[in-house]
Amino acid sequence: xxxxEPGLKNRNNMxxxxxxxxxxxxxxxxxxxxxxLLTHLNACVRCGLCAGSCMFYIAHKQSKxxxxxxxxxxxxxxxxxxTSMGKIAPALVNAKDLDDSMAEEMVDLLFGSCTMCGRxxxxxxxxxDIAYIVRKGREMLSAMDMVPASLQATVDSALxxxxxxxxxxxxxxxxxxxxxxxxxxEMGDNNARIPLDEPHKNVFYTLNPREPKxxxxxxxxxxxxxxxxxxxxxxxxRFYDVTNYGFFNGNKEQATVIARNLYDEIHKLRGNxxxxxxxxxxxxxxxWEGPNYLQKSYDFDMTTAVELIADYIRQGRIKLDKxxxxxxxxxxxxxxxxxxxxxxxxxxxxVKSAAxxxxxxxxxxxxxxxxxxxGGMLAMSEYNDRRLKIGEIKANQIRATGAKxxxxxxxxxxxxxxxxxxxYKLGIKIKTIAELVADALVIEK
Amino acid sequence: xxxxxxxAITSLIFSVALFSYQFxxxxxxxxxxxxxxSSGSVTKGVVYSxxxxxxxxxxxxxxxxxxxxxxxxxxxxxxxxxxxxxxxLLAGFPSLNNPLRTIFSVLLxxxxxxxxxxxxxxxxxxxxKSLSGLDDYISNVVTSLVQLFTAIYLLVPGAEILYYLSVxxxxxxxxxxxxxxxxFFFFARYHLGFFYGWRGTWPQKSE
Numbered sequence: 001x002x003x004x005e006p007g008l009k010n011r012n013n014m015x016x017x018x019x020x021x022x023x024x025x026x027x028x029x030x031x032x033x034x035x036x037l038l039t040h041l042n043a044c045v046r047c048g049l050c051a052g053s054c055m056f057y058i059a060h061k062q063s064k065x066x067x068x069x070x071x072x073x074x075x076x077x078x079x080x081x082x083t084s085m086g087k088i089a090p091a092l093v094n095a096k097d098l099d100d101s102m103a104e105e106m107v108d109l110l111f112g113s114c115t116m117c118g119r120x121x122x123x124x125x126x127x128x129d130i131a132y133i134v135r136k137g138r139e140m141l142s143a144m145d146m147v148p149a150s151l152q153a154t155v156d157s158a159l160x161x162x163x164x165x166x167x168x169x170x171x172x173x174x175x176x177x178x179x180x181x182x183x184x185x186e187m188g189d190n191n192a193r194i195p196l197d198e199p200h201k202n203v204f205y206t207l208n209p210r211e212p213k214x215x216x217x218x219x220x221x222x223x224x225x226x227x228x229x230x231x232x233x234x235x236x237x238r239f240y241d242v243t244n245y246g247f248f249n250g251n252k253e254q255a256t257v258i259a260r261n262l263y264d265e266i267h268k269l270r271g272n273x274x275x276x277x278x279x280x281x282x283x284x285x286x287x288w289e290g291p292n293y294l295q296k297s298y299d300f301d302m303t304t305a306v307e308l309i310a311d312y313i314r315q316g317r318i319k320l321d322k323x324x325x326x327x328x329x330x331x332x333x334x335x336x337x338x339x340x341x342x343x344x345x346x347x348x349x350x351v352k353s354a355a356x357x358x359x360x361x362x363x364x365x366x367x368x369x370x371x372x373x374x375g376g377m378l379a380m381s382e383y384n385d386r387r388l389k390i391g392e393i394k395a396n397q398i399r400a401t402g403a404k405x406x407x408x409x410x411x412x413x414x415x416x417x418x419x420x421x422x423x424y425k426l427g428i429k430i431k432t433i434a435e436l437v438a439d440a441l442v443i444e445k
Numbered sequence: 446x447x448x449x450x451x452x453a454i455t456s457l458i459f460s461v462a463l464f465s466y467q468f469x470x471x472x473x474x475x476x477x478x479x480x481x482x483s484s485g486s487v488t489k490g491v492v493y494s495x496x497x498x499x500x501x502x503x504x505x506x507x508x509x510x511x512x513x514x515x516x517x518x519x520x521x522x523x524x525x526x527x528x529x530x531x532x533x534l535l536a537g538f539p540s541l542n543n544p545l546r547t548i549f550s551v552l553l554x555x556x557x558x559x560x561x562x563x564x565x566x567x568x569x570x571x572x573x574k575s576l577s578g579l580d581d582y583i584s585n586v587v588t589s590l591v592q593l594f595t596a597i598y599l600l601v602p603g604a605e606i607l608y609y610l611s612v613x614x615x616x617x618x619x620x621x622x623x624x625x626x627x628x629f630f631f632f633a634r635y636h637l638g639f640f641y642g643w644r645g646t647w648p649q650k651s652e
Binding site: 032033034035036038039040042043044045046047048049050051052053063064066068069072085091092093094121122123124125126127128129287288289290291292294295296297298302338339340341342344345365366 | 467470471472473474475477478479480481482484485494498504505506507509510513514517570571572573575576577578579580581583621622623625626629630632633634635636637640641644645646649650
């Protein structure tokens with residue numbers, strides 16, 4: 001874990017930027033009608049006070065990891081090609097050419113050194129949306145075919161197969177059937193089902209492909225909750241993937257195709273409510289970005305598993321005995337659900353309803369540190385060392401709470417926390433919200 | 446009016462014209478389009494963005510760096526005071542008597558030194574230096590010089606030409622360098638308030 005420059009490992013694989021590619025990238029900065037883009041490209045004063053809010057800088061103590069540096073990569077190119085001063089006297093206004101060297105630096109810092117968690121945004125002295133500019137930089141790199149191969153492979157899998165882990169439909173169906181049998185046994189009720197591809201259901205539920213692949217018990221957990229609530233629900237066997245790595249690779253066309261998969265599938269099955277499974281970026285990509293990708297308002301309701309479970313509790317549709325969860329639990333707040341999604345209170349309401357013994361991390365909520373696996377970092381194996389190094393901050397936070405269980409409503413975070421648990425020998429259990437609630441369920445027969 | 450007055454006024458007109466153009470580009474597109482269903486209030490988010498979210502206790506950029514933050518606040522207050530005094534001095538405002546001149550001068554010397562300290566920090570701090578280019582140094586110097594020469598001119602009328610030339614330089618650079626955050630700061634706070642307000646993150650309800 002040396003915090004070196006793994007992005008540069010790609011150097012030999014990188015195609016040189018030609019004029020056509022550069023023009024495509026620069027076109028993304030030239031939208032004269034985008035007030036938000038214009039604002040954030042021009043607002044940074046490079047005070048550097050954002051450094052202490054960034055996990056990469058805190059963990060590595062290298063100047064290049066300062067968030068303002070990442071903004072400057074994009075804004076210096078903007079100034080060079082899109083402002084009069086940048087064209088006439090570039091040195092005076094810190095304007096820089098978009099050449100091979102700049103593009104390589106952008107790959108290393110915008111893909112390999114930022115989870116787009118937005119912690120620096122909240123703490124910026126001006127209010128620059130740094131994560132937004134990083135995303136714009138990723139779009140530029142995508143336009144120049146410079147997305148790290150590992151991340152692009154994840155997107156390609158989703159485009160090719162309908163899920164980012166390329167799980168064959170037969171394998172997925174087998175897993176669901178196996179979980180259904182387990183559920184029927186546990187509930188002692190043949191009506192305890194995991195319905196697949198059933199039309200006209202109230203809830204159209206989605207999953208992170210990590211669930212059928214690695215964590216099938218989390219599918220059982222949500223199924224148990226639906227059973228207890230008497231919910232009318234289904235999962236699609238083809239398009240169940242809530243994730244959208246097109247949000248991370250900067251390719252809006254690909255992100256749109258992936259978002260449309262869910263949009264079309266809920267229409268095909270005539271579901272009422274699209275319930276986004278426990279996935280931070282998946283929620284963000286569908287709930288907040290999806291309608292903008294597709295350029296239309298959705299004609300169905302959309303909510304998250306967290307909010308749905310919270311509603312069940314409030315409405316008395318499920319009963320919980322929190323003494324069934326006696327161990328000390330803490331919450332890891334997924335950045336895309338809390339700081340960038342507004343679910344701070346809902347998550348706490350559910351966890352406090354289901355656990356007897358709860359403590360907060362410091363800091364937490366909107367101030368939380370990313371687990372280190374966001375922004376597509378988990379998919380980009382070339383940055384594994386960096387990812388685990390920045391994760392030490394989260395590991396230390398968890399250790400300081402003394403908690404035995406960490407709850408997080410995001411399978412991406414679950415994966416990173418599991419690796420941190422192993423690397424830093426935390427000796428904790430990591431659960432999703434559904435798993436915690438399922439363990440506290442009082443099933444009335 | 447003398448030639449240096451006209452230079453300063455011309456520079457001011459240049460500055461206002463350029464800022465007006467930039468303001469129009471920011472305002473004409475209107476409210477950001479977002480087709481998702483909001484779970485909060487943009488109005489409340491924007492208000493929060495300009496109020497509680499700006500409190501020193503709400504931002505690590507403030508409470509983890511109190512000396513720099515305090516220096517920055519003083520420096521900015523000095524800049525605004527200099528701007529106000531430019532119009533007062535240009536108009537020959539009669540009530541600007543000697544005691545007031547002395548008070549303003551002392552305040553501006555303090556703010557000048559705050560700006561100078563920020564400049565020194567930028568030069569000697571490894572991280573900050575790596576972020577910096579000519580724009581960062583020019584912006585600091587032209588802004589600091591205005592404060593210094595305003596402070597001097599308030600006490601020494603003979604410094605009039607230097608004062609107006611420093612003001613002219615400041616007005617020319619203001620919309621060109623990073624000093625243009627005079628305008629973009631407000632739009633950044635607006636867009637941030639919109640983003641967090643739309644999603645129900647701001648205003649923060651608990652904690």
